[in-house]
Amino acid sequence: MKAPVSWIREYVDLRADVTTEELAARLTALGLKLEAIEKPGDAITGPLVVGRVLTMEPEPQKNGKTINWCTVDVGDANGTGEPQGIVCGAHNFAPGDLVVVVLPGAVLPGNFAISARKTYGHVSAGMICSAAELGLGDDHDGIIVLPSDAGEPGDDALDLLGLREEVIEFEINPDRAYALSLRGIAREAALAYDAPYRDPAARETPAANDQGYPVVVDDPAGCPIFVARVVSGFDPTAPTPAWMARRITQAGMRPISLAVDITNYVMLELGRPIHGYDADKLSGPIRVRRASAGERLTTLDGAERELSEQDLVVTDDSGIIGLGGVMGGETTEMSSTTTRVLVEAAHWDAVSMFRTGKRHKISSEAGKRNERGVDPVITEAAADRVVELLVAHGGATAEPGVTVVGRPPAPPTIPMAYELPARVTGMAIDAATAVANLEAVGCRLDRGDTGVTATPPPWRPDLVDPFDLVEEVARIVGYDQVPSVLPVAKAGRGLTREQRLRRRIGRTLAGAGCVEVLSFPFVGDEAFDMLGLAEDDVLRHTVRLANPLSSEEPAYTTTLLPGLLKAATRNLGRGAPGVALFETGTVAFPVDRGPAPIYGVDWRPSDDELAKLFEAIPDQPLHLAVVLAGERERSGWWGAGRPASWADAIDVVRRLGAELGVSVRVEPTARMPWHPGRCARVLVGDHELGHAGELHPRVCAAFGLPARSAAVEIDLDVLMRHVPDVVQGPRFSNYPVAKEDVALVVDESVPAADVEAALREGAGELLESIRLFDLYTGDQVGAGRKSLAFALRFRAPDRTLTEQEASAARDAAVALAVERLGAVQRA
Amino acid sequence: MSGPNTDYDPVEVTPLKPEEIEQARDAALAAVAAATDLEGLKRARLEHAGDRSPLALANREIGALPPQARKDAGQRVGQARGAVNKAIADHQAVLEVEHEERMLAEETVDVTLPTERSARGARHPVTTGSERIADVFLALGWEVAEGPVIEAEWLNFDALNLGPDHPARTMQDTFWTDPADNNLVLRTHTSPVQARTMLTREPPIYVVCPGRVFRTDEYDATHSPMFHQVEGLVVDEGITMAHLKGTLDHFAAAMFGEGISTRFRPSYFPFTEPSAEVDLVCFVCRGASPAVETCRTCRGEGWIEWGGCGVVNPRVLRACGIDAERYTGFAFGMGIDRTLMFRHGIEDLRALFEGDIRFTTAFGTEL
C-alpha cells in the first residue's frame, strides 16, 4: 500500500517537523512495515514541463513500428516559444492533449540524461514522458495524458505530478486490512503521535428510502449490506481532476476515466471497494445470489468464466452482471458514453471473496480488500462519497433514491482479563494502560472488576480473541519494551541416539573423503530411464505431486542417485579430476492407505484419530547414497594414481558398518543401475540395507560419467536399527599368537565370502581373525578356478597354543571349506 | 698423540714392568683416539682391549706374582685397562653421534613435496550449520524434534490455525501430493513438527526443529523450492514474550557474536498472537555510524531481517490438546540457508544446492 504523506496529513494533525522517515519508522514499530520511501522528484532535474500536443504525424517504420512525429507547445520553457519537435512511440494521445515533456538538459530517474538527438529521420528535442520514466510506478503502457485543466504549456510539471511529494510504501499484513486505506494509515499515524484524527468516513448520509434502485439480496450471509445510489447527467468526457489523478498515481494505480477514478479514489481513501454500473445498461432489479454450477460470465478483463455454486453473483433481468465484490461484468461496464451511474457499495463475506478470487485466479485491488475484511459500517458513507465526487467533478445530479438492503453484522464481544497483557508479554502493563490502549485502537469497553469486555471497532474484523487484544495493547506500549529473559528449561536429554548416529555417519563419510551434497528430491521418468530401471521397478512407484514445478519431474523421489549422479557429472564437467559425493536424505514410498483425515481444531484429535493421520503419511526412510567417479587416488611423485572402482563403493559401506559397530555383509546380486557382475547386495543379518558396486556402463553413459564409476544406496534407518546400544568391552588374550596361512582353490563362481565363512566356522573358537591376503587366477590353478590365500591367526585365552593345536584348527577349517565348497588346498 | 703401533708384538713384552704397562696403555689410548669411524674404533678395541691385547695378557699374569707384587701390578694394570675402556666408550659415543648425524643428513627429503593422495571430504554447511544451531539450544537443555517432509495437511495448516480459507495459505504456495484430496503436502515450514510435539508430549516442552521445507517458488539467487528452516517451541507455565526475546537474544549472540541482539516489530502469523518479526543487529557494522552507512550486509539499515516469532496462539494449543489456561508458549522460526548466506557472505542461494565440491569443501573448518 502506497500512501502519499500529504494525504496522510490530511486526516491527522502531525507536527510539521515530523519527517517522512520518522513517520515511517513509528508506523513500522506499530506494525505497518516500511517497504520503501519514494521521492521520485529527487531523481529528476528539470526542465520537466507541461506541453500541449499541436500536431502528430504517424510515420510507419521499416521495423514494423509506427512512431509519431509531434510538435508540442511548451510555452517559453524552451527559451524560444516555438513548438518543440519530438518523436514519440506511444499512441494513447491526440492533438490538443496536455502531456508531460522533458526537455534537453534534464535528467530522469536512473541517471537518464536527455538531449536533442537524431532518431527516425528527425531531430527529437526531448521526450514525452510515461509514468514509469518518471519513477511513478511500473506503468510503461503509454505516456501520461494530463487532465485538460491541469495547467498551461510551459508550467513546471514536477509539482503538478506531485513528484516533489513523498510516498511511503507499506507492507500490510493480512490481519490489518484497515491499513489498505488512507483512513486506516492516518488512524495509525494518529495513534503513533497521539495526534488529533479526522475520520474521512464520518459524514452525514441521506436516509434510505423506497425510491432507490430495486435490490434484492437472496444471500444475506454472503452480502450483509448492499447500498445503491444513482447519479444522472454525468458528463463522460469530464476529466479527472489533476489532484485526484496524482494521488491515484502516487498510490500505485492508474487513472482511467473520471467515474472509474472516483471509485478507486474512494477505495484508497476509505478502504471500501465500490463498483459502478452504467445504469442505462441495467434491466430490472439487481439481485445478489450464489451462482448455479455451469453458469458463465465474461468479466471486465475479457475472460469468460465458468462459475461455481460458491460464487456470489450480481444479476439483473439480463442474467449475471458481475462476480460480487471481485469483478464486474462486461455488459454493464461504464464506458465513454455513460451518463447514468449506479454506485454499488456492498459488504461481502470475506471467506467467499477469498474462495472466488482463488478459484478464478483473480487478484484485484477490490478483491484484496474484500477478502481480508472491510469496515461494514461505512458502506453508506462510501457510496455517498462517490456520489459527492461524481456530482462535483462530472456535472452529475444525485437521484433522490437511496437503496440500503441489510445491515452491518454485529461485532463480537471479547473478554480480556486486566492481567492478561502482562501475563502474555512479560511487560509491566497495568489495567489502566490496557484500557487506554484498547480505547485508542477504537474498542468500546465494558469494564469489570477483573477485566474488560471489548467490542472491537467495525474496521477491525481481525480482533476476535483475547490474545488479539493483547497484541493491540502490546504494540502501543511498544515491542521495544519487552524485557529479555532467558527461560530455564527443564533438564534435557541431549540428542537422541538416532540424531547422534546421523552426525556420526556424516562425519565418517566426510572422513572417508566424500563431500556432502543436498539435491532437490524431485524426479521423473527420464531419471528412472537413465538409471535403466525396468517398467515395473518398485522405485518407479512414487508419491506424485499435484502441482510439480516441472512436468518432467512430477514426483518425490524414491532414490537419491539421480541428483547425486548429476552433481557428480557437473563437478567433473567443471574440471574436477574425480569426485566422491554423498547425500543423506529422505525418499518417499506411497502407502495407499487413503487420504489423510482433516480434523477440527477446537480440541485435540483422539489417539486413534492421530494414529489414523500418521498412518496415511507416506513411508519416508532416510537413505544414504554415495557416488565415486574418476580419480580416487591421485598420481604423483609417489607413483601412479587409481580410479574409483566397485571396491571403493563397497568399502564405503563396510567402513560405515565398522564405525557404527554393525557387521555388514555383502553378497553378489544383479540390480539396476549397477553392473550385473559387479553389484553387491548389502545386508545386516537377513535385513537388506541396499546395494553397492560399479554402475552399469549404460548408466554411466546416460549420466555422462566416466566408465567404472561406482555408487552406493542404502537405507540408513535399517542400518541405525542394528547399531548396538551399548558396546561390551572386549576381552583379549595376551598369550602368543599362532599364524597359519592356507591357500584354497575353488571354482571362480564361489564367493570369497563363502570360503571365508566356511574357514571361520571350521576353525572353531581358537580362531582370532582371518584375512584374505591374495587372489590368484591363471595357469597354475587352471581355467575357471581361482586361488584364495587366507592368513589365519589363532590364540587361546588361557594358554600358549602348541603347534599341533594350531595346525589341527587350521586343518579343521580347511576340511569344512573342502566339504562345503569343493575347495582344494594348494600345496 | 702418538702414531699407530704397527710393529707391536704382545708375545715379546715383559708384561709386568710398570713402564711397559704404561706404554701399552698409551699405545691403546693413541689407537683409540686415532679411530675416525666406528669400524676403526672396533679394530682398535680388539687390538688394545681384546682378549689378546697386551693389557689383557698382563692381567692374566698377575695371578702368578707374589702377593705384594700382585697387588701393585693388579692396581697398575687395572688402572691402565680402566683408562683404555673409558676412552673407548667415550670415543664410541662421539662416533655414534657423528654416524647418526651423517646418516640422518643423507636421508633428508624434500618435505615440501605434495602429500595429498586422495581428496578431502566435507559435510555440507547446511548440515553443520543446523547442528551448530541445535547445539546452542541443546546447551540450554532443549531437545531436537523432527518430523516427515511429506506431511498431513491438517498438521501443516489446520492445527496451526491456518484454516482452509485462511488468507495466509496464499502466502505460502504449497506443493500438494497427487491426488490433492489425499490431504498431503510437502511441508511449507517446520511448524508441523511443533504440532506433532505438542500432540505427543506433555508440557513443559522446549524443542528446536531444524529441517527441510518446500514452497513452489521459482529457483533464483534468493529463492528456492527447497530450503531449510529452524523453529523453536516452548510451552510451559508462565512463559511470556520476554522469554522469547531472551531466547532469541541468546541465539543471536551464540550465532553472530556477543553483543548481537534482536528487536521485535509487530507482525502477523496465524499460529502466534501476538506476533513479531525478528531483526538482528547487523553483525558487520553493528548498526553504528559511520560503518552502517556503507554496510552492504544490512544495506545501511543497521538491522537484518531474521525471522518471525510470537506467543503461541491459544487456538493452536487447544487443537493440540494443551491446557491453554494453564500453559503459555512461544515459537520462532528462521531460514537456515538465509542465516548461512549472510553469516558467510554467500551471494547466491543456488550455491547451496548445486553440489559443487569447491563450495562445500571450503566449509571444512565449520564446526
Ligand SMILES: [Zn+2]
Ligand atoms: Zn550492517
